[in-house]
Amino acid sequence: MGEDSAVARYAAEFVGTFMLVFTIGCNVLSGQPVWGGISIACVLTVMIYALGKSSGANFNPAVSLALGICDKLAWSEVAIYSVVQIIAGITAGFCYLGMFGDSFNLAPTKGHTLWQAGLAEVLYTFMLCFVVLNVAASNVHAGKNQFYGIAIGFVIVAGAYSGGSVSMGCFNPAVAFGIDVSSSHLGVKYCFFYTIFEFVGAALAAGAFKICRAAQEEDAGADAGMPAKLLSEFLGTFILVLTVGLNVLSGSAAGAFSIAASLMCMIFALGSCSGAHFNPAVTAAIFCSGRKCITAAQAGEYVIAQIVGGVVAAFTYSAMMNGESFPLGPSADYKWSQAIVAEFTFTFVLAFVVLSVATVKSSLSEYFGFAIGMCVTVGGCAIGKVSGGSLNPAVSFGIAAAHVPKGGGLGAAAVYALVEILAGAAAAGVFSLTQPSEFEGKDDEAMA
16 A cells, blocks of 8 residues: 555544544543443444545554454554554543543542453453454455444443443543543553453454354355354353343443443344344244244254353353342332233344344345344333343343342243243244245245
8 A cells, every 4th residue: 555545544543543532531521421322432433434444443452453363454554553543542632631621530430440340341342343353354244234333333332331330441442541641640550451451352352253253254155153153142142141230230321222232233243153143032033933044953052052151241240240230020119920021022022023134035234233232222121120121031041140149049030031932932923924925935945
């Protein structure tokens, strides 16, 4: 590339990173506890769409590192991008300091240790880099979709309201340095620790990407293979349940939307790998519908990976929140009968939408992740105060398992799981009833 294109790339990285960090500062200093995370996610989304064609829109040294490890970005560019991004972050920090006459220091949130904050930074930086690699850099998706911006940007919605309650939610060394250096009168310390944790997250994301996409990096049309699919199901379910737990335990004001965003982003990232079920009820619905070639044995393996992912995530969020957990079941103001109806109805909605947008002959190519993910916003807001809005046996068993050390049991999870699986089966039946054209000539179809 010539000098002009190099100038354009570095300028794009500076502008995008500057706007990200400046928006963070403005939201924090003006006091936006509810909408702040969404505002920050949206600035990242729009700048990715605006500048992706110029530089790849990394805006984050951890993202650049992950791309370098996966041979998607030259190491010389990784170094230059990272320097430009950190300079942009520091510049933005001083700009919001000048605008407000105030700044804020970087540190774990009250009641949390450095290691808890570090784990939050590792996990959500992992998520961010992993989504970038899958939707914007993989042979399957690079240059072939338009959902990449929202898939990457809305990782911040998932992380800001969950991991942000523990670490302040940087997930980006340029953000960490921008915040810390602009508040240097309070000390410059945590930006160095956070950067190490974020780079660990980036490296883990690169490793997971190489496993999940190994076959498809050789041939974009290849089947990912069962080990890659099972890792995909584990990771997607883990991120979902982790986000559920952290939002609930932190009393997030945007919990349902944050959880929905985590599901949406991971569906966009891994839909072309495993189908991105992340939910035994969805797996049951797809198996019962006969629309996709998944055997009973494969469905069983998926369900095991999902349940394990959910349980591991639940103990992880409990550790991050000082051993806290919460019970599964209807809230004090509602009866079990109401909770069962609530779980059945909105799990049905989720499974039915999956079947209708992702398994049909003319599936949604750009909006499938959004359509499925937003079912969690629907159910979480509608019945979260009734049943908790689990809508997923992996979520149910994860929540219940983490509460066992506090005297809880798995009985409620078994009831919820049964109801949710039945809802998935019901969704398959209604799908066949309402969309018969999907089954015409079914016996002659070559199922992938």
